[in-house]
Amino acid sequence: MTASAGTGDAAFVEFDGVQKSYDGQTLVVKGLNLKMPKGEFLTMLGPSGSGKTTCLMMLAGFETATNGEIRLNGRNINQVPPHKRGIGMVFQNYALFPHMTVGENLSFPLEVRGMAKSDREARIIRTLDMVQMGKFVNRRPAQLSGGQQQRIALARALVFDPELVLMDEPLGALDKQLREHMQFEIKHLHESLGITVVYVTHDQGEALTMSDRIAVFNDGRIQQLASPADLYERPENSFVAQFIGENNKLPGVIEELNGDKALVRLANGELIDATAVNAKEKGGKTLVSIRPERVEFKPEMMPEGAHMIGAEVIEVIYMGDILRAVLKVAGTDDFVIKMRNTLGQTRLSPGQKIKVGWHPQDARALDP
Amino acid sequence: MAEATQELLTTADGRPLKAALAAAQSRAKRRAFFLVLPLLLFIILTFLVPIGYMLKRSFEHDGFASSAPALVAWFGENRGFDPADPPEEAYAALVEDLARMQVEKTTGMAGTRINYSVPGSISMFKKGAREAKNLTPPFRDSLIAIDPEWASPALWRGMASASHVYTTEFYLVASDMKLNDHGWARGEDKERIYLYLFFKTFVISGIITVLCLLLAFPVSHLLATLPMAKSSLLMIFVLLPFWTSLLVRTSAWIALLQEQGVVNDLLVGLGLVSDEGRLTMMYNMTGTIVAMTHVLLPFMILPLYSVMRVIPPSYARAARSLGATSWTTFRRVYMPQTLPGIAAGSLLVFILAVGYYITPALVGGADGQLISNLISFHMNKSNWSLAAAIAGMLLAAILALYWLYDRLIGIDRLKLG
Incomplete structure (x- = not known):
């Protein structure tokens, strides 16, 4: 838990005056400035339509910023296609390829990177063990429960050692008990692997439990960016006070x-x-x-x-x-x-x- | 545990559980059955019965058996006779029957039946029947005097076989087999039309299926990914030809592709083709392929669309985020998930194309005819049994295709929309 990480100077991920419009008439994201140091767990929290998912999609490369710059490790990535960004991503509905086994799903990112077969296998086993799913390598996603699919999706986003992992409401489909358990596990993985995580959710409890810092989104702007304790105890405006707790x-x-x-x-x-x-x-x-x-x-x-x-x-x-x-x-x-x-x-x-x-x-x- | 499951389960009042369940559900089951009964009867009457009747016709022909009783009786008694040298009684029976045919006016019927296996026999029968009552014994010599072919072993084999009402001869004929003096054998190359036409039909259907797939894939993808309003409009464009009369669509292709048609005029106008060198795109195989691809395209688009519509875009996004280029994403993630649609569409288009009649008949010319045109030809000539035999072979081929599909992909994965 590096609560002080937010004060670091070297920004790993940086949004600089980013604006986004889909229709040319309204702005979905209105001038976003955000600096994230390496190793931080940052949550984008907000009601639906607040622009948080759009920000994540721009970072992943599936949406282009209408104006402003997004930098990763100091490099402008506005024009870099998603497959060259090297960012791991966990999707809301897991998006595990249904026609591939668990092993093939994990092998996919390694194959497209041209990794040798023996290296791939070792890496897959290691990553599956990390999420306690080593026994399921030959199963198909449809044969797994929601929680197990969630673990596989997580493993697939981590298997190619990305420095930055994005998570788009990954626990939304799980029941309460499993969700709380997975929150703990994701947090634990974040700490042990030292990766940088951007996590999107509309569940404030989840955001408070897991994050180093939380960016509360509303109406296309960050309303407050602070640690969970600051956010809860010292909300800066009525929206944050109202939305959190x-x-x-x-x-x-x-x-x-x-x-x-x-x-x-x-x-x-x-x-x-x-x-x-x-x-x-x-x-x-x-x-x-x-x-x-x-x-x-x-x-x-x-x-x-x-x-x-x-x-x-x-x-x-x-x-x-x-x-x-x-x-x-x-x-x-x-x-x-x-x-x-x-x-x-x-x-x-x-x-x-x-x-x-x-x-x-x-x-x-x-x-x- | 194992013992417990062996034991017969009973209800609280001691009846066996299975019987109790069946009794409890019997009323609902009966009602459900009566609801589907009209449809069941309809299908039996309009689908299974006609097909069964057609298959029966392909094995049955009494043209000779009913009009030559004396010969039928003689063949019945002398099963092991030598067709190369039938005895005098056989000739006597033949002459007796020929005379009867002349009286009963059944010569054409009997001759036609023999003509299937021994071409040319129909005129022999007519001539023989006319003179039968004037013939004197020995009948062998007097018949040969009219036409030496009356001693042909092939003819005698043909008559012996035709004395049975049920026969597989029509299937042999439809497989390009021919009856010669020593029995059934492969016909001469220039006479072998049926199997070649079967082969050609399957090749053309294959080409049409591949063309449909290539054209339908991007359209279906667009349909599945465009916003609702635009995709509805596109869907109307897809379905509009579907709702238009087949004849209108085919005539439109004629207007476009014929030698004096729009496309040729345009090519000549642009100077790409000289006026004498106008392309022949109609009344040949090209015409058949172009028009049928267009007609069958919706049958490929609809199953593909129904599969693509439910593939969430997050799969492609996931693949891209994992480092795959757009081509790899298509090849390894998107395309495999559309396979049930590809399989269903291909099967549908192929089966429809194999049996297609009207378009090749209109725009096929001489070399663009398919097997169904030949079936229709024989039906028009009242060669019912031969037409039925060819149709039976087509049916068998399609059933074999279904079987293959079921083995390779599984019929339960078929998605038709």
Whole structure:
């Protein structure tokens, strides 16, 4: 785990002012700048249509950039055809060749590179063992389960030792348990092989678990590029706050702005302290974002300097490990708090009036 | 474990499980059967019965057997007779039958039957029947006096064989065999037309199949990969000729390719060909091949398209990302996946081409005729049994082709759209 990798100077993969349009009327990717050092695991995360897959396809060479430059190892690859880029790729539906056995699938990239038969075989066995699929060399893809096909697809993308591997929602078709297991394995392979990975997903949990850095895409732009912890704890705008994890948002107006401290007047007239992130000016509208797990409702547990505010319980949802309560706070009726389902936990009931509170540091005033 | 599976499984009330299952499903099965019954009857009546009747005709001809009872009886009693020297009783029976034929007006029927295996016999029969009642014993000599061919061993072999209603003779004739004085043998080279025409039909069908494949492959690929709106338009262009009358399409080719046609005029106009040297592209083999390739093209495009449509583009992308050039990607990844479509289209086009009649009849001229034109020729001359025998051989060839296909590729991989 090289969280500091992102700060390296030598960019291995670089997008420089890249724009992409399919129809000549609208931009799907609007001026993308991104530098990736060697060995990093970077995830492109975003809703569908945000431009993340287009970026991956441009990097792989299946789409051409309308404007701007894509560089690999310092070399402009805009005009390099996909088969000369030497980039491994794992596709969403695996794209294993159905008329070839597993061994032949893995042999394919080595054959087109003119590798001798004996070398090929050794390499194939080594790579299959790496994904624990050594016994399946003579099977056809159709005879394998989804998870096994996934491993083969991974092995095929790695067998020719590419320095850069692209993954396009590779775990999307697997069930939850298998997906979590594969996340761990992919992460492990990344670490042990020292490869650079660009991973595309719309699953934020996956992105948080696996990545060194995450680029959150929306509307053809990177909204925030940061480590998982930064992204979750310090979202820079409401889209990121909203997209990553669960989030409570309270609309208001900025009364006072003093460095990174802001005084916000909520919809019901109440004043709260918040950390100003991209609240631009006094009198401007803002959206205060607070993570549910940072909200406390028991007076004895309240952090020092917490801001307390009245709330009414609307609904309590039993979820097994936690209890989720939906509250009405400052005119907003979808304010969520979470309570661990421990022995002796206070059980709230609908209609109950309580007080909730949080540390001003956890309340982030973002763009409306 | 093994013992448990040996034991007969029963339901809770003790009936055998298999019987209970059959009883439970019998009603549904009966209903399903009655639903398909009309179609089953229709297929039996309109497809299997006519083919069976045709095959029966190819083995059956009573033209001689029914009109020469005396000779049939004599042949029945003297199976081991020497065709080189039949005894006087045989000639007596022959003269008796000839006289009867003259009265019953069956000479043509009987003569035609013998004529299949011994060409030229029909005129002998007519002449013999006319004079039969005036002939006096010894009949051998008096018949030979009319025509010495009456002593021909081939003729006697032919009559002995024709005295049976059921025969394989028509298949021998359709395989270019000829009855001579010593039995059936290969005919002379200039008379061997059937097998040559079979061979030619298969070669031309093969050429048409390959041409169709070459033309259809890129079109199908376009159809499968273009955006919906464009591919629908292209599909209409593919299907439009399909919906147009065959005669119209064939006449259009005549207008294009004949000596005074559009293509020749254009070539002459451009100075590529002199006015005297106009190309002959119609009323010969070229005409047949061009017109039939066009007519059969949709039968190749549709199965190919149905296979290509479901090949996701990610396979080609995967191959490219793994380092394959576009040619390698096509050869090793795309093409192998289209094989079921190629096989289905080729089989369909080939089988249709082998039995094609109307286009070669219209544009084939003398050397562009196929086996089906010969079948039609014999049908027009009322040589039903010979026509049926040639058709039977064609059917056998096509069934053999199916069998081969099933062995090599597997009939279950056939995708016709």
